[in-house]
Amino acid sequence: MTEATSLVDALTPEMSRRDSMALLIRAFEAAGIADAASDARLLLCAAADIDHADLIRDPEAPLDEFARELLAAYGQRRFAREPVTRILGTRGFWSLDIEVAPDVLDPRPDSETIVDAALKILGERQNDPLRIADLGVGSGAILCALLDIFQNASGLGVDVSPTACALATRNLRTCGMMTRGRVENGMWESLEGGHFDLVVSNPPYIASNDIPGLDPEVRNFDPGLALDGGADGLDAYRSLGATLPRVLAPGGIAIVELGQGQAAAVGLIFREAGLLILGVQNDLAGVERVLIARKMPNSEGKSPPATLSSVSPLGAGQKSD
Ligand SMILES: C[S@@+](CC[C@H](N)C(=O)[O-])C[C@H]1O[C@@H](n2cnc3c(N)ncnc32)[C@H](O)[C@@H]1O
Incomplete structure (x- = not known):
């Protein structure tokens, strides 16, 4: 860390964009940061207020004093393992x-x-x-992306x-969706009424004992x-199992994100709650990432007894063992 920190201090006046970025990459690598080159490029472009094309076009341009100081500050934050998205305050999600x-x-x-599963099924x-x-x-x-796709949805x-509620409201406003979207502060267990056609959730799903071992x-x-x-990482799914049948409209769809290896257990929880499991969709890495379920149309009762094989593929190449 000391060596890495001194490398950032070594950013000097008249140093080019290219040399500044190379310095930062070496410093990040020395600090054991994965994706050092990509992080360095993103931070340099943000500090210099340029895009990647500007960097490629004119790598020898020097950084002015403001950009240099900003880059040094960004570098220090990255050494403290703050993610680049948090340093820059923004993240590309869907479109x-x-x-x-x-x-x-x-x-x-x-x-x-x-979002992709919602688009496929609806x-x-x-x-x-x-x-x-x-x-x-x-x-x-997720809500902003869904409202962007389903242009007449609320x-x-x-x-x-x-x-979180304040931030979600800001993002709805920035995305121009305040007329169709709103946010309520409270527990989902207390949500009254409902009759939603689509309910999505990415709940907390890390087992408590695994949290200390996560990346900083x-x-x-x-x-x-x-x-x-x-x-066991499944508390929120048990709570969703109790909530979803109450808030979904008959025939309504639930799509929940899964932690790795949780598909079968969550499928059982939801079936026992009376939901029909439609399938599992993998993420780009091939990991079973979301479970899709439906509230039975015109039914207050339960679906047939659970079997693991009922967690079935949604489409080609999407397996659910
Ligand atoms: C894993 S984060 C997902 C946030 C966001 N949907 C996303 O995917 O980026 C889970 C969120 O659920 C909220 N949460 C956890 N338990 C809750 C509950 N019982 N009722 C309402 N919100 C809850 C947390 O505060 C947190 O913002």
């Missing part, structure tokens, strides 16, 4: 730029699988006035964290409330 803020989960690309109803709920809305990234985000970028910067799924 949107989403504000990222302290004490709220930094939305992950894996969660775009929820694509034919893309222009319908769907009622959508996002339980544990966090930054609002959406409700619920989160127990007031900080996650452990030290994402809030515990967004990570901790209890002793």
